[in-house]
Amino acid sequence: MNTAPHSFGRSVFELMSSMRFAISLLSILAVASIVGTVLKQAEPYANYLIQFGPFWFDVFEKLGLYDVYHAAWFLLILTFLVASTSVCISRNAPNFVREMKSFREHVSEQSLKAFKHKHEAVTEHTPEALAASAQRYLEGQGYKVKNLTREDGVLLAAKAGSWNRLGYLLAHSAIVLICIGGLMDGNLVFKVQQLLGYKKIETRDIPQSQVPA
Structure with missing residues (x-):
């Protein structure tokens, strides 16, 4: 009897519901947010080239540091954080509600x-x-x-203090809501459509009248 798929799925579930995993993702997002705050975002590339020079300009561009909050890796971390936090809520919420009602x-x-x-x-x-x-x-x-x-x-x-557990649920729900807002602001839908080939970035020189609405 092959239990590998079940074991793998269980391992993924345990990882996604792990507090350490969620804290690690939050730490990475915090560092990325600091970079996005210190480094001016969405400036003309010529400004970055003058400021950092050709070598570091290419390095930072490949890392997506000139538009951190729309970078694919940043949105991917947000997606994992939403999934991880949602799994934590779905895993612990029933027990919390039961304990709030039980004497x-x-x-x-x-x-x-x-x-x-x-x-x-x-x-x-x-x-x-x-x-x-x-x-x-x-x-x-x-x-x-x-x-x-x-x-x-x-x-x-x-x-006493049964409602304290409600704070856990509200705090985690707020994290999910904020991350979803970040994903929507990061044009996640467009990036997914682009990845699947439904949307393509136009690089040709065409008249403005021919640009799709």
């Missing part, structure tokens, strides 16, 4: 006793009265509380 109230007594931070005490109050008092205190501290009466007693499940 984990089905934990057993033995599991609770296994916690490092625990305390056991004997009290004269009834379980219901003690649970009501504890619930009022927790709610006063900003916790959401779920009160469950079980066969072995009363369980109070409390949680």
